[in-house]
Amino acid sequence: MFQGSLLDFTDGTGPRPLAEARRTNLSHGAWIDVLPGWIPDADALFERLLASVPWRGERRRMYERVVDVPRLLAFYDESAALPDPALVDAKAALDAHYTSELGEPFRTAGLCLYRDGRDSVAWHGDTIGRGATHDTMVAILSVGTPRSLLLRPRGGGGRTLRRDLGHGDLIVMGGSCQRTWEHAIPKSARAAGPRISVQFRPRGVR
Numbered sequence: 001m002f003q004g005s006l007l008d009f010t011d012g013t014g015p016r017p018l019a020e021a022r023r024t025n026l027s028h029g030a031w032i033d034v035l036p037g038w039i040p041d042a043d044a045l046f047e048r049l050l051a052s053v054p055w056r057g058e059r060r061r062m063y064e065r066v067v068d069v070p071r072l073l074a075f076y077d078e079s080a081a082l083p084d085p086a087l088v089d090a091k092a093a094l095d096a097h098y099t100s101e102l103g104e105p106f107r108t109a110g111l112c113l114y115r116d117g118r119d120s121v122a123w124h125g126d127t128i129g130r131g132a133t134h135d136t137m138v139a140i141l142s143v144g145t146p147r148s149l150l151l152r153p154r155g156g157g158g159r160t161l162r163r164d165l166g167h168g169d170l171i172v173m174g175g176s177c178q179r180t181w182e183h184a185i186p187k188s189a190r191a192a193g194p195r196i197s198v199q200f201r202p203r204g205v206r
């Protein structure tokens with residue numbers, strides 16, 4: 001259904017080995033790992049998540065106005081069962097690969113549905129909680145219509161990096177990335193279809 005990445009893994013046996021992820025060191029102790037086509041059968045996962053997750057809209061105060069957050073959300077805290085067995089497998093693979101470096105497992109899953117190119121998330125770091133003060137990791141699985149993730153050093157003065165996240169792709173933001181860099185999913189005139197992002201985070205990071 002969606003155009004997969006060129007490196008799409010098609011034998012359907014499980015996620016591609018995370019050892020194949022490519023690390024890019026950013027400034028100030030931040031890094032990203034990228035693995036295109038990480039998840040097999042991303043079409044089916046996308047359809048299941050779209051249909052089964054209790055997506056909800058949120059409203060937030062922006063200065064004196066209350067506005068709709070331009071994407072739908074669902075949050076699974078550490079006591080909640082993940083909404084799909086493929087996400088259980090994904091989390092197990094992330095834990096097996098990253099726990100020695102991270103020092104703890106991933107615990108929560110935040111899901112976002114970008115209904116079309118008008119949905120977006122503004123520049124931010126995941127700094128509600130420990131990401132504001134400690135090195136950590138946020139692992140994002142992307143399914144559906146490809147969208148760009150932008151990254152820039154906090155406080156300006158650096159070049160903006162763009163990573164196109166395709167159907168089934170993984171990006172992990174690590175080290176100081178949440179406090180020394182910011183990320184965003186900009187609106188897109190090109191992206192017509194929906195995208196779902198699944199963010200795995202350790203305890204106390206949001």
Ligand SMILES: O=C(O)CCC(=O)C(=O)O
Pocket residue numbers: 110112121126140142149183185197199
């Ligand atoms: O949709 C994405 O890949 C990014 C989402 C994000 O940055 C967040 O929810 O904190």
Ligand SMILES: [Fe+2]
Pocket residue numbers: 124125126183
């Ligand atoms: Fe974020």
